Amino acid sequence: MPVCIRVPKTEGECVRIDLISKGILDTSRKIGSDGQFLLIPILAGSYGDYDMAEVDLEILEQTPADYKEVLDIPEDLRKDLPTSFDKIGDVAIIKIPGGLIPYRNNIGKALMSVNPSIRTVMNDSGVKGNLRIRELERVSGEGGPETVHREFGVKMITDPSKVYFNPRLATERARVASLVKDGEIIIDMFAGVAPFALVICKKAKPDRVYSIDMNPDAEGFVRRSIKLNHIDNITPITGDAADVIKGLPDADRIIMNLPQTADSFLCDALPKVRIGGAIHLYKISERSELAGFAEKITEDTASSGYGINISGISELKTYSPTMSVYVLDIVRER
Template sequence: MSRGKILRKLASEVLGEEVAKRLWGRIEFIGDIALIRIPPGVEYTELIPLAERILREFKYVKSVWGGYPGVRGEYRLREYVHLAGEKRSETLYKEHGCLFKIDITKVYVSPVLGFEHRRIAELVRPGETVINMYAGAGFFSIIIAKLAKPARVYSIDINPDAYRYMVENIRLNKVGHIVEPILGDAAKVVEERLYNIADRVLMPYPDIALQHLPYAVKALKDGRGVIHIYLHVKALKGEDYFAKAVRMVEERFKEIGIGKIKVLNKRVVRMVAPRVYQIVLDTEIA
């Protein structure tokens, strides 16, 4: 039986079919930690028996946490409550053959981005200089360094804990000769020292990507290259969310004096609320 089916069965046995339907898809595994994203209207105490069942059923899980809805603040962190097992929020998490040490309460992490991490790495050509403006614990940067052959990846984050884990993860994955970790505000870092050098810029933080777009352009070598822009798009009923995303991005480029861009690819990363989509556009200034 698949892990999803087992989770659905466990949730149904412990909490009944009605709650199970809303719950089983909200359980994630990060290393040896299981995370239950608490559905609205459910008290965390109601989830403790399920957390204990998860511990018994999945022997590799050592700790189970509940996550309250929504990520908050500049560092994009979720609020967590311990449910069962060891009261430990640090773990080792494997993705695409790379190892990441993270504390789920201190650093942004989302297994949903796993596909995206690999997709971008597969686009990077040998010898490229890449800037990751919002790197977190270094997922995109390290996976790119391992799977592609970039010359350099500058990996910026403003959260000191994310920076600390990024440094550790660069060491764990032996990519110190490629990935340079930088603590700071991406806009300032680009303005001060990373302008006119990149072939590719990643902007994996939808809340500020459009605002920071002038800095991504400034980072590109001779103003040419690829920018991966992540954004949230609210689509009304029947509205084409891709068309809206392209419009938003083209308008922003126009505002900063760039009239013509190519959209190389577009994809829905996930749904973040009813009718609100996180979309990535791979754009190119030629």
């Protein structure tokens, strides 16, 4: 019996795209439905916090959903083909290894031929600098990288060649939004084009979300998305979060999604979060070192006069063979 996840219909498209990009959507079966839920067949033991079910879903006639099946390249190079890609709006972003660069246009065309919703395919040669911007080259399709990405019914305008954006954090953004209580003041210190703020304002009723980013291109995209979604309680601010946060009101919740270095900004965030308030701290760590990291920040903050309780730690994704990206949910106790 195929294994599937039960996903609220409003989240279905976003989850489907994420499953495709991770290569774990079971395309041999039709997606089913059960009241307000979709039953999406997957090729994995679990996906996020979604409930699992075993349902006899209708078998689909096979079409080549995998671009590799329609791609014409020398057989000995097939093993190097990327197995996943990101889809941001109608832009596919793929990392093509050096040896396959002569075939980049063929790869782009193959990807588009099996994914009709892709307008253009961009090769990503890496994220660079503090602003985490990607170097992109169009390998197939038309137009530039600016696009409108949809996540849980929210439209996010972005250009991944100008501002960092991670479509794989959709489930995490929905999780944080589900924790927000009415009237909260929230600060997102490293907001990019404000996907956390946009999802939070759509799914919850905060009083205000301040979204800070030092990339001057981010604020313009946030302002356009605010208009597009008819949201009036996001304040985008350009600047260094360590300085900007000092001038903001105390917050019930602070989001720190800069997983390389966010912990070095804890000394700026802690004085701003109310006692009883929460910090979501994102961290890239060696798996074997995470427990030690959690102990260290608890001790360091205590020696600065603050008391914190780490109420939860979740692994979000693999970063390297030995490292993962984690989120630590921290409550300020004094």
